[in-house]
Amino acid sequence: KQNKPKEGLKRILPTIAEAEKLGDKYYITMAKINSGWALSILKDYPSAEENLLSGLQMAVANNFNSSASEAYSHLAFLYESLGEFPKALENLKKKQLFSEKILNEENLRYTAELIVKYDNEKKESQITLLEKENEIVKYKLQENQKIMIFAGILLLLLGGLLLIWYRKYQLNNEKKVLMLEQQMMRSQMNPHFLFNSLNSIKLYIINNEKENAVYYLNKFSKLIRTILSNSREKEITLKEELETMELYINIESIRFSEKINYEVIIEESINTQQIKIPSMILQPFIENAIWHGLSNKVGDKFLKIYISSKVKGSISFEIVDNGIGRQKAQEIKENKVSKQKSIGLKLTKERLDNFAKNINKEIVMEFEDMFDKNNEPLGTKAIIVIPIK
Incomplete structure (x- = not known):
């Protein structure tokens, strides 16, 4: 999309048939959407609509959410150019829904990564703790080191409690920041x-x-x-x-x-x-x-x-x-009869x-x-x- 729609069509259209042979659904989807966009710029609105709707159908069927969002955006532009403002607004709203869906999916992936990272750290901590406990068992066999072992256990327990407290503090702080950001976005x-x-x-x-x-x-x-x-x-x-x-x-x-x-x-x-x-x-x-x-x-x-x-x-x-x-x-x-409490500030x-x-x-x-x-x-x-x- 470099404001050269004619040149773009010459390059894209011949490749669609080859992509269909290879079964590359993502490329076919993007090619049709981009072709529809170029045809809209060239004011060939019927062909543009056909390509955009075809590309949109493939995007939705194959869960290509970013492509579907882009198709809705181009359809909004197309109907806006045709003066069909209700359709333009409808497609703009659908684009918004897909944009939110993409954002939600990214948030879910991010949350899943955090959970995996936390589980890994927890397993490593458990392994480290088991190793320390094995060392403590060996020390207990030596009566002349009982005092040192007792002090070591106390230190380990204290360190563990401090680590747990600090980790809990970090998680609570991160949760609070995340909640504030979500509440702020809802208020905006x-x-x-x-x-x-x-x-x-x-x-x-x-x-x-x-x-x-x-x-x-x-x-x-x-x-x-x-x-x-x-x-x-x-x-x-x-x-x-x-x-x-x-x-x-x-x-x-x-x-x-x-x-x-x-x-x-x-x-x-x-x-x-x-x-x-x-x-x-x-x-x-x-x-x-x-x-x-x-x-x-x-x-x-x-x-x-x-x-x-x-x-x-x-x-x-x-x-x-x-x-x-x-x-x-x-x-x-x-x-005023209705008093709404502002929480933005x-x-x-x-x-x-x-x-x-x-x-x-x-x-x-x-x-x-x-x-x-x-x-x-x-x-x-x-x-x-x-x-x-």
């Missing part, structure tokens, strides 16, 4: 956000605003792919985090009548491609600024992120909005504490209310200081 991809985003895009389709519908649908799909991809990584670059936040704000913006004026100001000395931070760590603060500060504001809405290195060995974020302020937001929340604090603990440093996470000279609220500032390695 909650059903309300997904439903409201898709509903907003659907309104563009209903109102025949095709360009807006396609634009935001692409942004939405890219955001979901990015969240799923980043969920596999404990840390990502600052550049990747900022790109993901821009996607998130673009999706949130379509649910307002006025656009959110978003700006990032980065200190010149900061290299965003080298600095690594926990993935999606800024999202709860931005979500908080939008839904508690800006959503009820009338007029221009501003959201700015200032990034600096004020403290050596750390990076500072200041997320500033010109919303209604925390006091007014709390009053509005108290008057609490989970973020625990994730940051775990991240900082690994490098023996502390984090800062606080909020400041901003007022004008008449003591009227000007907005809220969230300050986050994260240590970097």
Whole structure:
């Protein structure tokens, strides 16, 4: 796929018959999917659809999940090009399901590898313990070494208990981090956000605003792919985090009548491609600024992120909005019939504490209310200081 569809077709199509002779189902599947993609680019939509559906059928039949995900993606593009947006959305959803299935399979493989590794270590530990016990039996036969044997047994028992305690501590810590990451991912991809985003895009389709519908649908799909991809990584670059936040704000913006004026100001000395931070760590603060500060504001809405290195060995974020302020937001929340408890910031604090603990440093996470000279609220500032390695 190098934007040369005609050349690609010339190379791929002749090889399909040979692959069929050899019974290479994976190659046939990918060849048909790639041919379908090339034909879509060349606007031969009937042939493209035939090849993509054929390749999809083989991928599903043979459990080629990555290929099936790719086929659904190309079918979404095809139907989008034909203006058949419901089909495009349906295939995009199916692609999402396969992407999640691939991710789940990878997680299961990873878990299985950990279990095997733990079992091997346990067996080695048992073998070592048996060898030590054999030595102790020999020592017991020598009366003049009884005291030394007794001391050795005590030391072995103490060492074993310390080893068991340390191993249990490590496992509990790893389990806690994993649970935090899973809870954070669920809070970022909650059903309300997904439903409201898709509903907003659907309104563009209903109102025949095709360009807006396609634009935001692409942004939405890219955001979901990015969240799923980043969920596999404990840390990502600052550049990747900022790109993901821009996607998130673009999706949130379509649910307002006025656009959110978003700006990032980065200190010149900061290299965003080298600095690594926990993935999606800024999202709860931005979500908080939008839904508690800006959503009820009338007029221009501003959201700015200032990034600096004020403290050596750390990076500072200041997320500033010109919303209604925390006091007014709390009053509005108290008057609502349904009060949903937000856990995003609490989970973020625990994730940051775990991240900082690994490098023996502390984090800062606080909020400041901003007022004008008449003591009227000007907005809220969230300050986050994260240590970097």
